[in-house]
Amino acid sequence: MKLKWWKILCILLLFFTFIGGFLVKVPYIGNLHESIRNFFFHVPMWFGQIALLTLSLIYSIAFLRTQNIKHDIYASEFAKTGIVFGILGLITGSIWATYTWGEPWSNDPKQIAAAIAILIYLAYVVLRSSMNDIDKKARISAVYNIFAYFIYIPLIMILPRLVQSLHPGGMEGAKGGGNPALGGDSLDAAMRMIFWPAVLGWILLGVWISNLKIRLNKISYKNLMNE
Numbered sequence: 001m002k003l004k005w006w007k008i009l010c011i012l013l014l015f016f017t018f019i020g021g022f023l024v025k026v027p028y029i030g031n032l033h034e035s036i037r038n039f040f041f042h043v044p045m046w047f048g049q050i051a052l053l054t055l056s057l058i059y060s061i062a063f064l065r066t067q068n069i070k071h072d073i074y075a076s077e078f079a080k081t082g083i084v085f086g087i088l089g090l091i092t093g094s095i096w097a098t099y100t101w102g103e104p105w106s107n108d109p110k111q112i113a114a115a116i117a118i119l120i121y122l123a124y125v126v127l128r129s130s131m132n133d134i135d136k137k138a139r140i141s142a143v144y145n146i147f148a149y150f151i152y153i154p155l156i157m158i159l160p161r162l163v164q165s166l167h168p169g170g171m172e173g174a175k176g177g178g179n180p181a182l183g184g185d186s187l188d189a190a191m192r193m194i195f196w197p198a199v200l201g202w203i204l205l206g207v208w209i210s211n212l213k214i215r216l217n218k219i220s221y222k223n224l225m226n227e
């Protein structure tokens with residue numbers, strides 16, 4: 001496969017993330033201790049999911065405007081990769097929670113919201129698989145995808161901040177006030193130097209995976225049209 005510059009950049013950024021993430025000196029914040037290194041993986045995965053689902057939204061809107069089936073394929077595959085990133089985010093979050101909160105699942109509002117968001121997008125996949133007519137599937141899926149996105153954003157970014165939460169950024173008071181926010185003064189320069197390249201690296205990885213799936217989907221679609 002021909003490598004483009006952004007694919008090479010993706011490899012370099014993730015290599016830098018894995019090496020730096022385990023070797024950089026990290027600050028001891030609250031009860032996080034060395035588990036704070038998960039910050040370089042868990043949080044960028046959610047950034048990656050947001051980016052992928054945003055791309056999926058854009059292509060769903062583009063399909064409704066143009067009726068070009070290619071846009072539906074892009075929307076579908078970006079959404080599916082976004083689901084995978086969301087599941088990985090829940091898994092890495094559960095591992096982190098085990099060491100900092102004492103249990104992998106504590107019914108924290110952000111955990112619940114993230115799980116609901118993933119279920120909403122899994123329903124998108126089920127909806128697509130339930131229809132055989134290509135045009136009908138593309139139209140209904142595009143509309144559903146738009147509504148799903150505008151439910152997803154409040155679930156992930158707004159509602160958890162309005163209630164008591166163990167996650168950084170939530171209201172204080174839940175189980176002793178939650179963890180200190182990983183930002184501002186608590187996120188030192190060394191961590192920023194790894195975190196932001198990690199975010200870009202995970203986003204590029206998601207786009208790369210989606211592009212591979214898109215190419216396979218296009219081949220399958222052409223074969224279907226030729227039958």
